[in-house]
Amino acid sequence: MSASLNAAVATDTTATACDPGCAEPLPVLGRDVTVPLVTGGEVTYAALDYAASAPALQRVWDDVAAYAPYYGSVHRGAGYLSQLSTDLFEQSRATVAEFLDCRPSDQVVFTRSTTDSLNLLAAVLPADCQVFVFETEHHASLLPWTNAQVTYLNAPRTPDEAVATLERALADREPYGPALVCVTGASNVTGELWPVKELAAAAHAHGARIVLDAAQLAPHHPVSVQDLDVDWIAFSGHKLYAPFGSGVLAGRADWLQEAQPYLAGGGASRTVARREDGGVDVEWHTTAARHEAGSPNVIGVYSIASACKALTEAGFENLVAREHHLIAKVRQGLAQVPAVRVLSLFGDDAPRVGVISFVVDGWNSSHFAAALSAEYGIGVRDGLFCAHPLVRTLLGSEPQAQGECGAPEAAPGERSLNAIRVSFGAGTPDEHVERFVRAVKELVADGAKWQYRTEEGRCVPAV
Numbered sequence: 001m002s003a004s005l006n007a008a009v010a011t012d013t014t015a016t017a018c019d020p021g022c023a024e025p026l027p028v029l030g031r032d033v034t035v036p037l038v039t040g041g042e043v044t045y046a047a048l049d050y051a052a053s054a055p056a057l058q059r060v061w062d063d064v065a066a067y068a069p070y071y072g073s074v075h076r077g078a079g080y081l082s083q084l085s086t087d088l089f090e091q092s093r094a095t096v097a098e099f100l101d102c103r104p105s106d107q108v109v110f111t112r113s114t115t116d117s118l119n120l121l122a123a124v125l126p127a128d129c130q131v132f133v134f135e136t137e138h139h140a141s142l143l144p145w146t147n148a149q150v151t152y153l154n155a156p157r158t159p160d161e162a163v164a165t166l167e168r169a170l171a172d173r174e175p176y177g178p179a180l181v182c183v184t185g186a187s188n189v190t191g192e193l194w195p196v197k198e199l200a201a202a203a204h205a206h207g208a209r210i211v212l213d214a215a216q217l218a219p220h221h222p223v224s225v226q227d228l229d230v231d232w233i234a235f236s237g238h239k240l241y242a243p244f245g246s247g248v249l250a251g252r253a254d255w256l257q258e259a260q261p262y263l264a265g266g267g268a269s270r271t272v273a274r275r276e277d278g279g280v281d282v283e284w285h286t287t288a289a290r291h292e293a294g295s296p297n298v299i300g301v302y303s304i305a306s307a308c309k310a311l312t313e314a315g316f317e318n319l320v321a322r323e324h325h326l327i328a329k330v331r332q333g334l335a336q337v338p339a340v341r342v343l344s345l346f347g348d349d350a351p352r353v354g355v356i357s358f359v360v361d362g363w364n365s366s367h368f369a370a371a372l373s374a375e376y377g378i379g380v381r382d383g384l385f386c387a388h389p390l391v392r393t394l395l396g397s398e399p400q401a402q403g404e405c406g407a408p409e410a411a412p413g414e415r416s417l418n419a420i421r422v423s424f425g426a427g428t429p430d431e432h433v434e435r436f437v438r439a440v441k442e443l444v445a446d447g448a449k450w451q452y453r454t455e456e457g458r459c460v461p462a463v
Contacts, residue, residue, distance in 0.1 A: 024322075025322070025426065025427050025428055025429045026057055026058075026059075026241075026310070026314055026319075026426045026427050027057065027058035027059070027427070028054075028055040028056065028057055028058060028241065028426075028427030029055050029056045029057075029058060029061055029243070030045065030047060030055050031044075031055075031427065031429075032044065033045045034377075035377045037374065037375060037376070037377060038374040038375060038449075038450045038461045039375055039449055039450065042377075043376070043377035044377065045377050045379065046376075046377055046378040046379065046431075046432035046435055046436065047379050047427075047428075047432070048378055048379055048380050048422045048423060048424055048428070048432060048433070048436055049379050049380055049381050049421075049423060050219070050239070050354065050355075050423040050424050050425045050428070051188050051191075051216060051239070051355045051381065051385075051421060051423035052381055052423070053238045053239065054219060054238070054239055054240070054241050054425055054426075054427070055241065055427055056241055056242060056243035056303075057241040057242075057306075057307060057310050057426075057427070059306065059310040060241060060242055060243065060303050060306040060307050060310060061243060063302070063303070063306040064243070064299055064302060064303050064306065067088065067299070067302060068299070070084055070085065071085065071298070071299070072084060072085040072086075073085065073295060074086050074089045074295065074296050074298045075089075075267060075289070075296075076295070085298050088298065088302055089296065089298050089301055089302070091305070092301045092302050092304065092305035093108045093110070093288070093301075095305040095308050095309060096108050096248055096250065096304060096305060096308055097250065098308075099308035099309075099311075099312060100218075100223055100224070100225050100233055100248075100250050101223075101224035101225055101226050101227065102225050102226070102250055102251075103225065103226060105252075105253060106225065106250055106251050106252060106253065107250065107251070107252075107253045107256055107287070107288045108248060108249075108250045108288060109248070109249045109250070109256065109288045109291050109292060110246060110247070110248060110288075110292060110296060110297070110300075110301050110304075111234075111246070111247040111248065111249055112245050112246065112247055112297075113140075113236045113237075113238070113245065113246075113247040114138075114140050114213060114215040114234045114235055114236040114239075114247055115140040115144075115236075115247075116247055117234035117235075117247050117248060117249035118140055118141055118144045118182070118211070118213065118234050118249075119144045119262075120249055120262045120291055121144075121180075121211055121232060121234070121249060121255075122144035122145050122146070122147065122148070123147075123259065123262050124255045124256055124258070124259030124262070124291075125145075125147065125148055125178070125180065125255070125259075126177075126178040126255065126258075128149075128175075128177050128178065129148050129149075129177070129178040129179065129180060130148065130149045130150075130151065130173055130177065130178070130179045130180070131145040131148045131149070131150045131151070131179070131180050131181075131182065132150075132151045132153060132166065132169055132170065132179065132180070132181045132182070132208070133145070133150065133151075133152060133153065133181070133182045133183070134152075134153045134154075134155065134156070134162070134165075134183065135152050135153065135154060135155055135389040135390065135393070136155045136156075136184070136187065136189075136345065136387070136389070136390040136393075137182065137183070137184055137213065137387065137390075138184065138188050138213065138215070138385075138386055138387050139386045139387065139388070140213065140215070140386070141182045141183075141184060141213045142387075142389070145182075148180075151169055151173075153165050153166065153169055155345060155389075155390060155393045156345070157345060157346065158346055158347075159194065159195040159198070159346060159350075160195075162194065162195060162199065163195055163198045163199055163202050166181060166199055166202050166203070167202045167205075167206065170202065170203065170206035170207075170208055171206060173206075176207065178209075179203075179206070179207065179208035179209070180208060180209050180210070180211060181199065181203045181208050181209070181210040181211070182210075182211050182213065183196065183199050183210065183211075183212060183213065184212075184213045184215075184216065184217075185212055185213065185214045185216065185217030185218075185223065186216040186217040186220065186221075186352070186353045186355070187216065187345070187355070187387075187390070188215070188216050188355060188385055188386075188387060189343065189355070189357050189385050189387050189390050189391055189394070189419075189421070190343055190344050190345055190346075190350075190352065190355065190356075190357060190394075191216070191327075191352035191353045191354060191355030191356055191357075191423070192344065192345055192346050192350045192351070192352045193217070193350070193351045193352060193353070196212055196228050196230065197227070197228045197229065200228055200229045200230050201229065204229070209231040209232075209252070210230050210231055210232075211230065211231060211232040211233070211234060211251070212228065212230040212232070212233045212234070213234055213235075214233050214234065214235040215234070215235050215236050215239050216239065216353060216355060217235075217353065218233075218235045218239075218240055219239050219240045219241065219311075219425055219426070220319075220320070220323060220353040220354065220425060221316060221320060221353070222316045225250065225251065230251070231251050231252050232249060232250065232251030232252065233248075233249075233250050233251060234247065234248065234249050234250075235247065235248055236248075237300060237303060237304040237307065240304060240307045240308070240311075241307045241310070241311070241425075241426065241427070242300070242303035242304045242306070242307045243303055244297065244299055244300035244303050245297065245300055246297050246300030246301055246303065246304050248304065253286075256288075256290065256291060257286045257290065260284075261284055261290050261291055261293060262291040262293075263291070263293040263294065264293060265293035265294050266293060266294065267285075267289055267292055267293045267294060267295075267296070268284055268285060268289060268290050268291065268292065268293035269282050269283070269284055269285070269293075270283045270284060270285050271283045311426070314426070319426050322426075323353065323354050323424070323425065323426075326354055326424055326428060326430070326433050327352065327353075327354055327356070329430070329433050329434065329437065330356055330422060330424075330433050330436065330437060331348075331356065333433075333436075333437030333438075333440065333441070334356070334358060334437070334440065336441070337360075337440060337441055337444050339360050339361040339362065339363075339444050340358050340359075340360055340361075340440065340444070341358060341359050341360075341361070342356060342357070342358045343357045343358060343359070343391075343394040343395075343419060344394075345390075345394070354423055354424040354425055354428070355421065355422075355423040356421070356422050356423070357385070357391075357394075357419045357420065357421040357422075358419060358420055358422075359395070359419050359420065360420070360440075360443075360444060363443075363444075364459065365382045365383075365418045365419055365420045366382050366383075366418065366454075366458065366459040367448070367452055367459045368382070368420055368443065369381070369382035369420050369459070370452055370458070370459040370460060370461065371443055371448040371450070371452070372436070372439055372440075372443070374450060374452075374460075374461045375439070375443075375448065375449055375450060376435060376436075376439040377435075378432075378435060378436050378439060380420055380421060380422050380423075380436075381420070381421040381423070382418055382419065382420050382421070383418045383419075384417070384418055384419075385419075385421055391417075391418070391419055392417070394419075395417065395419065422436060450462070
C-alpha cells in the first residue's frame with residue numbers, strides 16, 4: 001500500500017468498461033437465487049446491500065463444509081478432533097494477522113463483530129482516558145465509550161479538514177493523559193475513504209492512540225496495520241464474505257493485557273484457586289485468550305481466515321479495479337437523473353468504495369427501496385444506516401429530528417428523514433448494477449407500477 005491510502009485507491013469515475021486486468025466477480029452464495037416480482041414472474045436477485053452483510057464467498061462455504069465433520073471443542077480436549085480444531089483456530093489467528101500485516105507483538109482477538117470489538121476496546125481503556133470520535137462514525141464506533149470522557153468532532157468537509165480538526169482537538173485536551181482516536185476507514189454511508197494514515201500521524205504526534213473501524217474498508221482494499229500505523233483495527237466477518245457471527249480486534253497488547261477480561265470465565269483464566277477466607281484467586285491469561293472466555297466460535301473464526309485467504313489469492317489489485325468499474329457505472333447512471341442527489345462529505349472526486357447513498361426528489365426513500373425490491377428484484381438499504389448524525393448532516397436536517405436505522409413511519413409520497421444506499425463488492429456482476437441504474441431511471445420517469453402501504457414502519461406492496 002502506498003503512503004496515502006486515498007492516493008492508492010483513487011477512483012476513475014470516467015471508466016465505462018472493465019480493463020483487461022479487471023477481475024471477474026468472485027463466486028458467492030445466492031448468486032442464482034430467484035425472487036418473485038409483484039408485477040409477475042421471477043428474476044435473479046440483485047444483492048446490492050453488501051455494506052450491511054456481504055454474501056458468503058463460495059470458497060469460504062466450501063472450506064467450512066469440508067471442516068464441519070471434524071468440528072471439536074477448542075482448547076478443551078485431548079481428542080484428535082479437539083486438537084485439530086485448536087490448531088485450525090490458532091492457524092486462523094495467524095492468517096488474520098498476516099492479512100492485516102500486524103506487528104509481531106500485536107494480538108489478534110476474536111469477537112462477534114466490529115461492534116463487539118470496539119466495545120471490548122472501550123472496556124480496557126485506562127482510567128481517565130479521553131476518546132475523540134467524529135460525528136460521522138457508525139454507531140458501533142460512536143457509542144461504546146460510556147466510561148470515558150468523549151469529544152465528538154463535527155463532520156469535516158475535506159480530508160485535510162478532518163486532520164486539522166483532530167489536531168486542534170488533541171492540542172487543546174486537558175488534562176494530558178491517555179487518549180484514543182476512533183475513525184472509520186471508509187464511510188458506511190458515502191463510501192468515501194478517510195485519511196487514516198494522516199489521522200494516525202496526528203494522533204501519535206499528540207500522544208494519542210488510534211483504532212481503525214475497517215468494517216467497510218477491509219472487504220474492498222488491502223489494509224496494513226503497519227503502513228497505516230494504527231494501534232488497533234476492528235472488522236466483521238459478515239462484511240468480509242464470511243457467513244457467521246465473528247469479528248476481529250487486532251493491535252497492541254498492553255492495554256488488553258493490563259485490563260480485566262472483557263468476559264470472565266473459562267478460557268480467559270489460567271488458574272483458579274480457593275483462598276482460606278473462602279474466596280478465589282484468579283490468574284488471567286496474558287494472551288488473546290484473556291478476552292475470549294467461553295467456547296469460541298471456531299467455525300466463524302475459520303470462515304474469516306478463509307475469506308482473508310480468498311481475497312488475498314484473488315488479488316486486491318484486480319478486485320479494486322473491478323469495483324472502480326462498478327462504481328463508475330452507478331455514478332454515471334445516477335448523474336443522468338436530475339431528481340437524484342448523491343450524498344457526499346468530501347465531494348464527487350473523493351476516492352470511495354462501493355457504497356453510495358442518495359435521495360430522490362418527490363420520493364419517500366422507503367417507498368423507493370420497496371419498489372426496487374418488489375418490481376425489479378433489487379435489494380438495497382434505506383434508512384439512516386446506524387449513522388444518524390452523519391445522515392442528518394448530509395440531509396441538512398435538524399440534529400434532534402426523528403429517524404431510525406430502518407424506515408421511519410412515513411407513507412409513500414411523504415418526505416422521510418432517510419436515504420437509499422446501494423452497495424456492492426467482489427461478487428457483484430455487471431448486470432446487477434445495470435439493472436439498478438435502469439430501475440432508478442424508470443421509477444423516476446414513470447413512477448411505481450404497484451401500490452404501496454406502510455406496515456410496522458416499512459413500506460410494502462399493497463395486497
